[in-house]
Amino acid sequence: MPDFWIKLWEWSPKILSTLLNATAMTVMVTLGALVVALVLGLVVVLMRISPLKVLRYPALAYTDVMRGTPALVQLFIIYFGLSDLGLEFDPISAAIVGLGMNGAAYVGEVYRAGIEAIHKGQVEAALALGMSPARAMRYIILPQALRLMLPPLCNYAILLVKDTAIISTIAAPEIMFEARRMVQATFMYAISGQIYLFCAVFYLALTLPLSQVAKRLEKARERWR
Amino acid sequence: MIEFLQGYEDYFGDWVWEMGLASLGTIQIMFASFGLACAIGMVVALVRMARIRALNLLAKLYIGFFRGVPVLVILFWIYFALPEMGYDFLVISSYTAAVLGLGIHGGAFLAEVFRSGIESLHKGQMEAALSVGMTPAKAMTHIILPQAIRVVLPPIANYAVGLLKETALCSIIAAPELMLRAKDLASSSFLPMQAFVLSAIFYYVMSFPMMRAVEYLEVRMGTGQRMA
Amino acid sequence: MKPLLRIVDLHKSFGTLEVLTGISIEVAKGEKLSIIGPSGSGKTTLLRCINYLEKPTSGHIYIDDELIGEKKADGKYVRLSDRELAKERAEIGFVFQRFNLFPHLTALDNVGVAPRRVLGLEKRDAEEHAMAMLEKVGLAHKAEEFPERLSGGQQQRVAIARVLAMQPKLMLFDEATSALDPELIGEVLKVIRELADEGRTMLMVTHEIHFAEEISDRVIFMDGGNIVEEGPPTEMFSNPAHERTRLFLRQILDR
Numbered sequence: 001m002p003d004f005w006i007k008l009w010e011w012s013p014k015i016l017s018t019l020l021n022a023t024a025m026t027v028m029v030t031l032g033a034l035v036v037a038l039v040l041g042l043v044v045v046l047m048r049i050s051p052l053k054v055l056r057y058p059a060l061a062y063t064d065v066m067r068g069t070p071a072l073v074q075l076f077i078i079y080f081g082l083s084d085l086g087l088e089f090d091p092i093s094a095a096i097v098g099l100g101m102n103g104a105a106y107v108g109e110v111y112r113a114g115i116e117a118i119h120k121g122q123v124e125a126a127l128a129l130g131m132s133p134a135r136a137m138r139y140i141i142l143p144q145a146l147r148l149m150l151p152p153l154c155n156y157a158i159l160l161v162k163d164t165a166i167i168s169t170i171a172a173p174e175i176m177f178e179a180r181r182m183v184q185a186t187f188m189y190a191i192s193g194q195i196y197l198f199c200a201v202f203y204l205a206l207t208l209p210l211s212q213v214a215k216r217l218e219k220a221r222e223r224w225r
Numbered sequence: 226m227i228e229f230l231q232g233y234e235d236y237f238g239d240w241v242w243e244m245g246l247a248s249l250g251t252i253q254i255m256f257a258s259f260g261l262a263c264a265i266g267m268v269v270a271l272v273r274m275a276r277i278r279a280l281n282l283l284a285k286l287y288i289g290f291f292r293g294v295p296v297l298v299i300l301f302w303i304y305f306a307l308p309e310m311g312y313d314f315l316v317i318s319s320y321t322a323a324v325l326g327l328g329i330h331g332g333a334f335l336a337e338v339f340r341s342g343i344e345s346l347h348k349g350q351m352e353a354a355l356s357v358g359m360t361p362a363k364a365m366t367h368i369i370l371p372q373a374i375r376v377v378l379p380p381i382a383n384y385a386v387g388l389l390k391e392t393a394l395c396s397i398i399a400a401p402e403l404m405l406r407a408k409d410l411a412s413s414s415f416l417p418m419q420a421f422v423l424s425a426i427f428y429y430v431m432s433f434p435m436m437r438a439v440e441y442l443e444v445r446m447g448t449g450q451r452m453a
Numbered sequence: 454m455k456p457l458l459r460i461v462d463l464h465k466s467f468g469t470l471e472v473l474t475g476i477s478i479e480v481a482k483g484e485k486l487s488i489i490g491p492s493g494s495g496k497t498t499l500l501r502c503i504n505y506l507e508k509p510t511s512g513h514i515y516i517d518d519e520l521i522g523e524k525k526a527d528g529k530y531v532r533l534s535d536r537e538l539a540k541e542r543a544e545i546g547f548v549f550q551r552f553n554l555f556p557h558l559t560a561l562d563n564v565g566v567a568p569r570r571v572l573g574l575e576k577r578d579a580e581e582h583a584m585a586m587l588e589k590v591g592l593a594h595k596a597e598e599f600p601e602r603l604s605g606g607q608q609q610r611v612a613i614a615r616v617l618a619m620q621p622k623l624m625l626f627d628e629a630t631s632a633l634d635p636e637l638i639g640e641v642l643k644v645i646r647e648l649a650d651e652g653r654t655m656l657m658v659t660h661e662i663h664f665a666e667e668i669s670d671r672v673i674f675m676d677g678g679n680i681v682e683e684g685p686p687t688e689m690f691s692n693p694a695h696e697r698t699r700l701f702l703r704q705i706l707d708r
Contacts, residue, residue, distance in 0.1 A: 068386075068432040069425045070393035072404060077425065080411065081418030085229075158293075165295035169397060176297055183309075193306035200294045207293035352506055353553035353612075357567035357619055358543025360535045367570055371557050 008191050015182065015195055022178035023202045026164050029095050029174060030206075033160055036100025038153075041107030048112060059108070066105035072166050074098050079170045091172040099163055103156065110152045114145035151221055154214040161206050175199050232419040240410055240420065244427050247406035251392045252431070254320065254402055258327035259388055263381070265332025270339035284336070291333035297394055300326040304398040323395035323402075331388060335381065342377035343369060379442040386435045390428070403427055455518065457482040457654050458503070458623060463512035465498055472498045474678035476512070480623075483652045487665035487686070490675035491701055496658040497550075499675070500625050503656070504545040505538060516545070516623060543571055546616035546624040550632050552608045554600040554615075560587060561596040564615045572619070586614040590644050606637030610644055617648075624648065626657040662705060666690050674698045 047059035066074070079094040089097065118141050126136035168177035179199050183192045233240075273284035291299070304322035317325070346369055354364035396404035407424035411417040458480040465473040472495045480486050488496045501507040503514055505522035513530075514521040521541055523530045533541070554563050565583035568574045574582065587593045590610040600608055609629060616624065629645065630638045642664050649655060649668045659665050665672060666686040673683040674693075682695045693699045 064433075064436065065425075065429060068429045068436055070390035070404070070428055072390075072393040072396070073407070073421055073425045073428060076408075076411075077418065077421045081421050084416070084418045162293075162295040165297040166394060168297070176295075176301065180301070180305075189309040192309045193302060196298055196302045196306050200290070200298050203295060203298065204290070204293045208289070211289075211293065347553075349549060349551055349553035350555065353547075353549060353555070355506065355539070356504055356542055356545070356547040356549075357615060358539050358571040359567065360539040362535070363539075363570055367566060368555055372555075375557070 007188070008194055011186075011188060011191070014186075015198060018178050018182050019175060019198055019202050022173060022175045023206070025092075025172070026161065026174045026202075027206065029092060029099070029164050029167065029172065030157070030161050032092075032096035033099035033103055033164075034157060036096060037103030037107045037156070037160070040100060040104035041111055044104050044108035045111035045115070048108060049115065063105040063108055066102050067109075071099065071102045071163060072169065074102055075166060075170060091167065091170045094170060095164070095167040095172050099160065099167070102163075103160060106156060106159075107153070110149055110156065111145070113152075114149040115141055117148055118144050148221060151214055151217040154210060154217055158207050158210045158214065161203065161210070165203075175202055229418065232416045233423075236410070236414055236416070236419070240423055243406055243410065244403060244424055247401070247403040248427050248431060250320075250400070251389070251402040251404075254323050254327070254392045254395060254400060255385070255389050257324040258331060258392075259385055261324060261328025262331030262335050262384075262388070265328060266335025266339055269332060269336035270343070273336060273340055274343070288333045288336050291330050292337070294330075296326060296330040296391060297397065299330050300394065300398050302326075319395070319398050319400040322398055323392070323400035326398075327388065327391055327395070331384065335384060338377050338380045338384070339373070342380075343373045345376055346372055375446055379439060379446055382435065382439040382442050386432055386439060389432050389435065393428070454481060456480055457484075457517060458656075459515040459518075460499075460503070461513045461515070463499070463502060463514065464510045465495070465502060465507060466510045472678050473502070473509075473512075476678075476680060478673070478680070480654060480656065482654055484671065485649050485655045485669045486657070487669040487672045488656065488658045488675060489660070489662065489665065489672060489701070489705075490681075494675040495678040496675050497627055500547075500627050500656065500658055503623075503625060504542050504547050506547075516541075539571070543567070543619050544622045546619065546621035548609070548612055548616055548624070548626045548629045550628040552600075552605075552612045552632075554608055554612055556600050559597050559599055560592060560603065560611045560614075563600070563611055564618050567615065568618050583614070583618055586618045587611070589617065589647075590614045591640075604637055605633045606640045609633065609641045613641075613644055613648075622654065624653055624655045626655065626659065628658050628660065630659070630661060660705065662690065662702070674701065676701070 044059050044062060047055040048063065050056050050059075075094065075098040078098045079089055079091065082089065122140055122144070123136055126140045127133070131139070164174055165176045167174055168180070171177060176199060179195050183189060183195055188195065269284050269287055272280050273288065275281055275284075300322060303317070303326050304319060307317075350368055350372065351361075351364055354368040355361070359367070392400075392402050393404040395402055396408060399405060403424055407420050411420035414420065456479040458478070460476055460478045463473050463476040464471065474495075476495075476499060478486075488499065490496050498507055502509050503521065508522065513523075519541075520530075522538065523532055524537070525531070554560075555566065558566060561580060561583050564586050565579040568582055569576060569579035584593060584596060587596055590613055592607060592610055592614065595603060595607060595611075600611070603611065613629075626645065630641050633641065638661070642661065645655075645657070645664075646668055657665065657669075669686045671683060672686050672689045674681045674689065674695075674697075676697055682689065682693060682698045684694075689698070690702065693702060
């Protein structure tokens with residue numbers, strides 16, 4: 001038993017520095033995927049609420065399929081599958097594209113709920129003043145909806161951080177991958193449990209602050225209503 | 226497109242059969258971990274609302290920890306770390322590890338769902354129940370929980386859909402489910418695209434009825450368009 | 454003749470805000486007491502302290518000479534267990550401003566759930582008893598309806614039936630008609646008047662000045678957590694002694 005405490009102490013610097021670097025990668029992928037999801041999600045929702053069926057149905061299908069299949073499968077299709085068709089992705093790009101596209105479906109629904117939560121009377125008042133639907137959307141609906149959407153979007157960010165763990169399966173140098181590689185390369189099996197615990201701590205370091213932010217946003221939203 | 230479909234020529238029949246069987250494994254893992262997560266979730270939720278500060282804190286820590294950590298870490302820990310560190314007697318099958326990991330992780334999530342469901346009920350309900358002479362325990366049993374169950378049904382159904390997708394992660398610890406089989410078939414045939422797309426279809430078929438059930442429940446319970 | 458309800462120097466603070474600043478009242482059995490006053494004067498808090506939905510910061514409450522919410526042990530005052538508190542509350546009827554009916558139960562079950570689960574009546578007996586209470590408030594024909602299908606006035610009457618089913622010693626009404634549309638207020642006041650005629654002991658926080666004048670034996674005017682003035686209704690309303698009472702009455706009657 002005391003043997004592994006010694007090992008832990010010896011290896012701590014290496015463990016911590018490796019994981020720290022890996023965390024930077026996790027953060028990078030999270031941010032990348034977040035941007036993709038936020039932007040693509042906007043496209044999806046605008047299509048989703050369009051009166052034109054030719055826009056609405058594809059958006060509906062996209063959302064349903066993305067939310068009905070595991071992100072891991074989507075990731076594998078992009079990374080392994082598309083290489084057949086000539087589209088080569090490096091692990092990080094595949095991760096950002098994969099998680100981003102998956103997230104767009106989720107974010108699109110958040111946008112939609114926010115938009116639909118704005119009282120219909122607001123739209124009617126805007127239109128009665130002579131605004132076009134597009135103007136009404138831009139100046140009346142979206143600004144209000146944005147405030148409603150912040151807490152769920154913050155929660156999505158937390159989910160995204162946790163989802164990045166799956167990209168370890170395509171050899172992206174993030175926390176889980178680096179941890180496992182370190183254990184196997186240096187035969188630190190005796191303390192692998194502790195190492196994974198460290199991983200947990202690093203994830204918590206990312207998700208806990210975000211949870212606090214989400215809670216604050218939630219409170220602010222309640223007050224604003 | 227044609228090329229893509231041509232890839233299925235030699236394999237389609239076998240694959241559908243194999244993936245179908247593997248899907249049963251997926252469903253098995255899903256049901257088992259769902260049950261475990263619900264059980265843990267209910268217990269933790271009640272502990273979380275207890276008046277004893279120590280228990281309250283314990284529940285809060287449990288919830289906070291497992292909600293902030295990816296489920297993959299838990300799976301790794303149970304399946305790889307425990308045996309690697311020498312706890313050989315704890316060598317459990319990948320199936321068990323999968324169910325435990327998903328269940329313990331999900332329990333934290335569901336605990337929050339149960340708790341917020343109970344607390345979302347108007348305070349007046351508890352007060353009215355107390356006012357006619359019910360003890361807090363009786364009030365919970367006859368007035369609060371029956372209403373709370375209606376409120377939590379949609380998010381729990383939602384969780385079930387997510388759980389189905391999470392089983393795919395268990396392929397990483399070699400649990401007997403669909404994703405693992407898909408990986409095998411993909412590598413043995415050198416047709417990853419075809420294999421994974423087919424597995425996606427299987428997953429979609431499994432989650433489709435559940436997603437529709439969630440929508441139905443959300444309408445029935447009047448929660449309609451929830452902010453995710 | 455000893456009083457049914459005795460409140461002794463009641464104080465209640467929420468954090469730094471003192472809402473009740475030393476209230477002492479005695480209510481005789483069968484007496485009808487109305488409490489009026491501006492919002493924030495502590496009227497509702499007072500009522501909620503009596504059935505211990507709010508825990509007083511200091512002071513004591515006695516019903517039939519029994520301490521409410523606490524008991525004396527070794528010369529000190531100690532909090533009651535959940536079960537003991539529940540027993541005390543069963544003898545006090547509380548009618549809420551927002552009715553607080555149980556939405557998942559029919560009107561009949563709303564009235565019958567407490568007799569069944571608290572008093573331990575058999576299902577058949579509880580239902581019979583509940584039906585009798587619903588008849589009393591004129592809603593026997595709505596027994597199988599759920600609260601969402603009842604009007605505000607009907608919901609409040611079911612709430613009153615729910616309270617009656619427990620045969621309380623004392624009935625507390627917390628602005629029972631304030632949340633009702635004007636045309637529905639009458640039916641609820643009618644029920645309350647009938648209960649008053651039966652000789653029940655009732656405390657009512659209300660804004661219905663004319664009604665209070667009609668059925669009360671005594672009226673209390675509260676302001677700023679204090680009892681400013683009290684007396685028989687005719688005197689209070691036609692010739693109030695204090696300026697603050699005069700001001701309040703003028704505001705509320707001049708609508």
